[in-house]
Structure formats: structure tokens, C-alpha cells
Amino acid sequence: MFTLERMIDEHVCLYEKLAENAEKKSYVPPEGKVALPASYSKPEYEYLLSAIVSTYNSERFLRDCLDDLERQTIADKLEIIVVNSGSQENEEAIVREYQQSHNNIVYIKTEHREGVYAAWNWAVKAVRGKFITNANTDDRHREDALEIMAKTLLANPDVALVYGDQICTDTPNGTFANHHATEIAKRPEYSQGRLLFGCCVGS
Known part of the structure; x- marks a missing residue:
């Protein structure tokens, strides 16, 4: 789950730094937080999240x-x-x-048919929530x-992204309370560098 404005600001800064250091091939992204512009103000939202x-088939x-x-x-x-991404089934x-x-x-x-990230981008254009997941x-x-x-994001306005561990199961359409766990996916602490080389925040 994340707040769009802070993620955009932080990653634009990150990519600019990467571009500046492209020839050096040794740049390590900073671990510190990137400050928002002083003029930044958040719009009103219809939903919290x-x-x-x-969906595709x-x-x-x-x-x-x-x-x-x-x-x-x-x-x-x-x-x-x-977002129905050209599915051949009856999701509609x-x-x-x-x-x-x-x-x-x-x-x-x-x-x-579009890839999942293209489909997400269509949805991001339409969101009316303060946070997105x-x-x-x-x-x-x-x-x-x-x-x-x-609530974690609301209580920590300097935080842009939150995520948790996951339970993997072989029970189709099981609930959180009714499942057979096959694996516990423990997610590592966030860092910009780690995220560049893999999805450390899970699905």
C-alpha cells in the first residue's frame, strides 16, 4: 500500500541520481527520505484507500x-x-x-490484452483514494x-509505502482464516536499492 505523491517524488529523485551516475556504474541509492517541496499540498479524496x-481470465x-x-x-x-484487461472470460x-x-x-x-502494470496505470488514473494498493x-x-x-500511513506522513509478510497456500479461494499454509514469505526491510533489483515488498 502506498501514497502516490510521495512515491513519485522519491523515485523521480532516485532515477535522476541514477542517470547522473550511469557511467560510474557504482552508484548506491540513498537510504534517507526525500523531502517534499515546500509548496506541496494534498488534494481532498473521496476514499481513504x-x-x-x-483481471485476465x-x-x-x-x-x-x-x-x-x-x-x-x-x-x-x-x-x-x-480493470478487465481483455479477458476472454465472464468477469464483466x-x-x-x-x-x-x-x-x-x-x-x-x-x-x-495488456500487461498487469499497464492495467494498473489505467486504474491509477481513476483512483479517488488517498492511498493505493x-x-x-x-x-x-x-x-x-x-x-x-x-492507519500506519496516516500516523507516519513521512512514510510512502507499507507492506507485510505473506502466507502462501495451495487452497484455491481459501480465506485468511481458512487455508492450508505451504510457505510463509517474510519480507525484508525496505530500501530503494533493494527495490531496484527485485520486488522486495511482495505482491
């Missing part, structure tokens, strides 16, 4: 994914943006059904997971 769900997971998000303890402050009918009873669900459909269709959360992360 926007969850981006990209994942009809079998989508209902439980949406149920999982709507069960979150901050569901009343949560926007769900589903499922989303339209859920929209009848949940006014926090936004549906975007692309004309052609992705929710893969086969991911399931503890019911207070998003609340814990959002």
Missing part, C-alpha cells in the same frame, strides 16, 4: 476477491477498481452484479489488513 484489481477467483475486499474493516472507506458480468449492491466498485475494460484476484487478506496499513 483505492484497491486495484487487474480469472473469473474463478473474482467473486471471492471482491467478497474479501468488501469484508475489510474499512470497506466503508474503500474504493475497488477492477460478475462485476456488474456486484455493482448493483456495492457503490464503491469501479469497472474499467481495455480493448486489448493492488489486490490480485487470488489474494486474500486478514479482515483488518488494509485498516492496519492505512
